[in-house]
């Protein structure tokens with residue numbers, strides 16, 4: 482792990498006029514400042530081509546700040562400034578460098594510490610990185626460069642990007658953000674798995690029947706279809722966010738929490754993933770809602786009228802190692818569904834029937850969002866004189882278990898803090914990235930070819946394509962008997978006799 486930055490750090494956000502900077506990067510920097518996680522002596526510079534005056538810039542970013550009183554906001558804004566310039570303009574980068582150097586000189590900084598955040602489209606990464614290296618880079622100081630996903634469009638473009646960035650910034654200087662790695666419950670996975678023998682001991686093919694990682698969004702592309710059309714749901718959230726969650730869920734125990742120990746294990750498990758089979762997928766695209774109020778994907782004017790872009794996908798995955806051979810794994814993700822939820826479902830094998838006529842399977846649910854929760858569905862005798870079993874749960878729902886005053890950082894807050902501290906654990910390493918693209922590129926090529934079946938149209942606001950239930954059954958998931966699991970209060974007229 483690299484050393485933590487100190488009190489006099491220059492933080493530059495490139496693409497400061499954009500959506501991500503406004504909605505995530507600056508609010509995250511403010512959140513860290515509000516919580517005392519960022520020294521009040523740092524300097525924060527927004528940089529982009531747009532001509533924006535300082536006051537407008539501050540108004541623009543602060544509109545998205547959460548928490549903190551007006552004094553805190555003003556204190557933070559005093560640390561920020563904006564520079565307008567091109568991404569290949571040595572002249573403007575010299576202005577940036579001078580601004581950083583005068584701050585460092587004023588504060589008697591001997592060894593510079595600089596964090597550059599590229600909140601930019603990937604097409605600009607190499608240009609910005611090379612101008613930075615040429616004009617602003619201080620070889621006697623410490624530099625950290627955060628780059629946003631997508632890191633490429635496929636294996637080839639990802640390798641090109643890697644090849645272009647590698648001579649400019651070392652792997653130690655690079656921090657590739659996948660913001661799912663900053664989510665609280667995702668960060669908890671290693672503790673849940675390896676810190677509890679009751680999970681650790683059964684985390685394998687002998688006890689687990691099936692695994693699902695599911696991502697649902699209750700809204701469509703909301704006018705961003707033009708951007709999404711060349712991306713699709715698989716590239717948007719599966720090749721990165723869901724795959725990252727799955728690696729943490731299935732990898733072996735790292736020897737320590739050291740970033741390289743964790744990332745070595747992630748790479749090892751990724752190498753054991755089987756090829757993604759093109760006949761083991763379910764593809765969908767959302768149409769209008771049943772009441773006609775919500776638009777279909779093709780109603781977005783920025784999308785081609787005959788687009789086959791996939792807004793829903795379910796994929797079967799196999800891992801070929803001793804721990805997981807034969808366990809069906811499903812990744813599924815969709816936009817414009819009935820709810821917004823991201824969760825992991827691990828279903829255990831059934832117990833021996835013997836004494837029970839009917840008994841259901843244990844299921845561990847790890848809800849990443851909203852309202853983080855871990856609950857384990859178990860069989861229990863109905864309380865009282867009944868001898869029947871019912872399905873109930875052991876429940877750790879964060880909102881009822883942890884005080885509301887407890888600060889849980891947002892994903893971007895957590896990751897920027899990690900970068901500040903020099904901790905790479907929750908960032909994507911180059912070899913991890915390469916394997917993930919190698920895994921997904923053949924499938925993406927197939928989905929985007931004429932050979933792929935047209936995606937099934939599902940109504941906006943529905944559960945997704947009709948075939949989903951059968952797809953999940955085919956992958957070993959057994960649905961609970963209707964009405965037998967009730968939450969939060971259980972009505973004792975449940976089915977199932979001892």
Ligand SMILES: NC(=O)C1=CN([C@@H]2O[C@H](COP(=O)(O)OP(=O)(O)OC[C@H]3O[C@@H](n4cnc5c(N)ncnc54)[C@H](OP(=O)(O)O)[C@@H]3O)[C@@H](O)[C@H]2O)C=CC1
Nearest residue numbers: 496498499500501502529530531600601602603629630631
């Ligand atoms: N928005 C989001 O919620 C998320 C975004 N991301 C990723 O973060 C990065 C930034 O996203 P976002 O802020 O939405 O992107 P934007 O399209 O808003 O771009 C950010 C800024 O980059 C500059 N820019 C845009 N296009 C170009 C171009 N072709 N050439 C040079 N400069 C350009 C613009 O600034 P100017 O013209 O002033 O220089 C713009 O304000 C992307 O890689 C995106 O995939 C990842 C997760 C979520």
Ligand SMILES: O=C1O[C@H](COP(=O)(O)O)[C@@H](O)[C@H](O)[C@H]1O
Nearest residue numbers: 630660698717718722823850892
């Ligand atoms: O990277 C992306 O993630 C968001 C979902 O992030 P979340 O933190 O809100 O779950 C997704 O909406 C977007 O399409 C994708 O690019």
